[in-house]
Amino acid sequence: MQNSIIESRDLNLVSAELDLLHAEICRAAEKPLAEARALPAQAFTDQAHFVWERETILKRQWLSIAHVSQLKNPGDYVNLELLGERLSVVNSGDGVIKVLSRVCAHRGMDVMPPEYGHESEGNCHQYRCPYHHWVYGIDGKLKGAPLMKEHQEVASKSLQLFEFNSAVWQGFVFINFSGDAQAIDEQFSGLDKYLSRWQIADLTMVGDIAWDCPFNWKVLVENFMEPYHHVGAHHTLFQPIMPAQGCWTDEEGEHFQVCHLPLSEPLQQKVKGGEPQLLSFMPMPALVESDFLEWTVYLAAPSTLLFVAADRVYWYRLEPISAERMQIRTTMLVHPDSANAENYPQTLADEIELMRKFHLEDMEMCGAVQSGLASAAYRPGPLNPLEQPIWLFQRYLARQIKRAKGA
Ligand code: FES
Ligand SMILES: [Fe+2]
Structure with a gap:
């Protein structure tokens, strides 16, 4: 009897603390972009909040788990x-x-x-x-x-x-654990106009690397979507070819977001002069010229991440495990005719190595960020406008909190 009283009091405490955290997330999300700040640490470190997210967001929404070329x-x-x-x-x-x-x-x-x-x-x-x-x-x-x-x-x-x-949507198999999510075609319909020319269902998965990640799943979503870190984490790999300062975030979708990473000015001039750039594989057949001028990152919320270029699609499969741990698979999809190129085996090996390399740069950042979030010294800092996807993600999370509360 004694035990059950203590347990129920603890549960109330947890629930009161969660309410406070959720109110803080909603307040952060209401700020205009110019005043946006990172979220409080508990949003990334608190196990009770993770369990809430698992049950209220992750299990209620669509999560991508396979590509049709695997099946x-x-x-x-x-x-x-x-x-x-x-x-x-x-x-x-x-x-x-x-x-x-x-x-x-x-x-x-x-x-x-x-x-x-x-x-x-x-x-x-x-x-x-x-x-x-x-x-x-x-x-x-x-x-x-x-x-x-x-x-x-x-x-x-x-x-x-x-x-x-x-x-199945855009060639990916999705699961909805709760069985009552909105139809996936409706939920992500705003992304079709961007992705349809890639005909992702016809692509083949040619690279698949498993990672054990000592950080919260949202740390990766934020890292994946914001291009500001090209100036730091990817200053040699991405900043010269897709400079952060040229990147921009598109319209706000209720369940998705799109961030454009245009190629550098000299590379764009070459593309416009008829010399497509950065192509290692066969470009997707239905693309138009503007598709060759940028790479694009997509979030189909809550956790489907796509990084798309003219000749490849990177898809990350996220498996959140706890507040501070997840597993992911970083995969690469290309047009199947790419395999007909003479130097294909070497090209593929080089590109898989590149995928490993740039993700390693992100892994190092995300792992150390998680340690920082657990520190007593952490205070949420101001966001750069290039981190607009993080602010949009905060707004998505706030919508989920309000939906769960029936507001
Ligand atoms: S046959 Fe599966 S548990 Fe017995
Ligand atoms: Fe990155």
């Missing part, structure tokens, strides 16, 4: 663990992609445990749970259970792996 043939699968759920994204045949839970319908074992040697990507013709060998088809339906032929539920084949709400 071309029936039985192709991508396994991942996201927000505490073990998932299998699978081509179930007849062009249907499903997001299945790997939790066995018998007693809850993972039907494809990595601990049992299963790869995170591959092809399977069925799922066989290692515990008691219940077998499921690639559509998730139970096909058989040893020594239980006579059991009514097994015989009727009514049991199956749980299927999560999913959708």
Whole structure:
């Protein structure tokens, strides 16, 4: 009895503190851009707030988890663990992609445990749970259970792996855990006019690097979206070719944002003179000249990040784990005909190395930022106008807080 009283008092405290933090986030987001500041540290360090975000934002919205090029043939699968759920994204045949839970319908074992040697990507013709060998088809339906032929539920084949709400948009498979998110086509419709010429569904994933990240998922979103750090973190890799001072942020979408990173003036002149620049792979066939003059970063909120150039798309798959930890995959997609180029293997190796290199620069910044956020010395500092995407993200978070409160 004593314990339960203490627990409930603690919970109230947590909830009161969360309310204060949420009020602070909303106040920060109401400031005009010229007065915008970074968010309070607890927005990135507090585990109770992370749990709130997980349940209220991440599980309620659309999260990208695979690209269709990973799932071309029936039985192709991508396994991942996201927000505490073990998932299998699978081509179930007849062009249907499903997001299945790997939790066995018998007693809850993972039907494809990595601990049992299963790869995170591959092809399977069925799922066989290692515990008691219940077998499921690639559509998730139970096909058989040893020594239980006579059991009514097994015989009727009514049991199956749980299927999560999913959708394919712009070539990516998304999951919505809560099952009640707005239709994805509506939510991100404002991005179609930017992305459609890339025909991302036709691209092939050619690079995929896994990272263990000692920082909050929003630290990465902010880092990815703001181009101000080209002057520092990427002063040799990006600043000369996409100078921060030329970058600009587009219209505010309710669920997305777009930041343009124009090439340097000399590079743009070359493009306009008929010499496309910075192309290592085949450019996407449907592009127009202006598409060659810049790279562009996109956030399809809350956590889908795309970095798009004329000849490639970088897609980051985020897997938030706790307030101070996440895993990500940095991937690269190119037009499949790029592989016909004579020097393709070397070009690809060089480009994957470049992807590793620039992300390493970001990793170092983000890891050290997280340490700074945990310091007693941290105070939210003023934002540069080039950090407008961070301010827009604050406004997105404030909208989510208000939605959750029913305001
Ligand atoms: S838990 Fe999967 S077969 Fe028993
Ligand atoms: Fe960066």
